Amino acid sequence: MKLTPEQRIQLHGFNNLTKSLSFNMYDVCYTxxxxxxxxxxxxxxxxxxxxxxxxxxxxxSDIIGAHVLNIAKQDYVPQGASVTLLVSEGPVSxxxxxxxxxxxxxxxxxxxxxxxxxxxxxxxxxxxHPNEGISTFRADIDVSTCGxxxxxxxxNYLIHSFDxxxxxxxxxxxxxxxxxxxxxxxxxxxxxxxxxxxxxxECLLYDMIxxxxxxxxxxxxxxxxxxxxxxxxxxxxxxxxxxxxxxEEITRRLKTEMDEIFYGxxxxx
Numbered sequence: 001m002k003l004t005p006e007q008r009i010q011l012h013g014f015n016n017l018t019k020s021l022s023f024n025m026y027d028v029c030y031t032x033x034x035x036x037x038x039x040x041x042x043x044x045x046x047x048x049x050x051x052x053x054x055x056x057x058x059x060x061s062d063i064i065g066a067h068v069l070n071i072a073k074q075d076y077v078p079q080g081a082s083v084t085l086l087v088s089e090g091p092v093s094x095x096x097x098x099x100x101x102x103x104x105x106x107x108x109x110x111x112x113x114x115x116x117x118x119x120x121x122x123x124x125x126x127x128x129h130p131n132e133g134i135s136t137f138r139a140d141i142d143v144s145t146c147g148x149x150x151x152x153x154x155x156n157y158l159i160h161s162f163d164x165x166x167x168x169x170x171x172x173x174x175x176x177x178x179x180x181x182x183x184x185x186x187x188x189x190x191x192x193x194x195x196x197x198x199x200x201x202e203c204l205l206y207d208m209i210x211x212x213x214x215x216x217x218x219x220x221x222x223x224x225x226x227x228x229x230x231x232x233x234x235x236x237x238x239x240x241x242x243x244x245x246x247x248e249e250i251t252r253r254l255k256t257e258m259d260e261i262f263y264g265x266x267x268x269x
Contacts, residue, residue, distance in 0.1 A: 017188060018175050020144045021151040023158050024168040026261050027137040030233050030250050031128065037135050040235045041079050041126045044137045048124050048162075050074060050081040056161050057085050057120050060143060060154045066118070079126040086119050118145045133250075134257050135235075150189060152197040159202060166224050166261050167206070169194045173217040187217050194221040207262075224262040228255065 027044070031037035050073035061068055066087035073083040121142045128135040139162060143151035152171060159167070171194055176184045193210055195203060206223035213219075230239045230247060233254050239247050260267050 016146060016175055017173055017177050017185070018144060018146050019150050019152075019173050020142065020171070021155065022168075022170040023141040023143070023155065025139050025141075025158075025162045025164040026166040026258075027163050028165050028233060028254060028257055028261075029135045029137075029235050030133060030254055031135045031235055032250075033132060036235050037128050037132060040135050041128070043235075044124075044126050045075075045079050045081070048081065048137070048139065050083055053081055053083045053122050053124070054085075056158075057083055057122060057141075059157060059161075060120055061085060061087055063154050063157055064143075064145065064151065066120075080124050082121070082123045084119065084121045088118070118143075120144075133253055136257070136261075150191075152191075152194065155194070155197050156199060156202075159198065164223075164225075166258060167222070169221045169223070171219040191219065194219050198223075222262055224258060230254075 029040050031040050054071060054073050058068065068085050068087050070086040071083070073081070075081045119142075121140075123140045125138040125140070126135070127138065141158060143154055145151050150171075155169070171191075173187045176186045177188070178184055192214075193212065195208060195210065205225060205227070207226055209222045211220040211222075228251070230251055234250075242250070256267055
């Protein structure tokens, strides 16, 4: 059912549709020695510690107009961090027009969204191959809202907040709400792809695959950077210090790692 600001349906009580966005990002790095790997993980732990992650989630709350009720955060030993925000908002008198259109959400300069009872979480997972060479960093962010607005409006900002080689995005609308006649509504906005909530200039940087189940209101998008510059994946040095053969072998290993994450399966070398 297509809804516009002019065609809004009067609901019976609160809009209790639950809309959940799961944003998984991966950063891949080549660390040829134990020392490089430990330095990379220490760098990641510092860059994405619980304090910085809290600032990112607070900005997400601002973008979607949420009021933070509680913050729980933790830095783990030996690595990783988690932050959870419980958020809420009072009644919304005027519906946010932006929720009815498939378009990228704002960056922090413009706060135009509304959110009712919900939560926002992030967990980080620095990780490395048992044989020295490949190290990865994964961050899992979940934004769950209850009400009219879609958490997809925070996706633009989240993409800009992380140095991302690969993204896995899941969006699902659950439950139902009723109009004043008791008719059930299982979704309250049009959507045909998560890609429509990513700026066009960002879409051009990635290879993308959609797996959508429209009748179940389930949407899935995977993204992998198109361009590959080996210098972006070396920690503390450049490819000029490597032989041509070393460059080719490291490139092969990095691309295999990225393909395995993107396709979700092990690939034989």
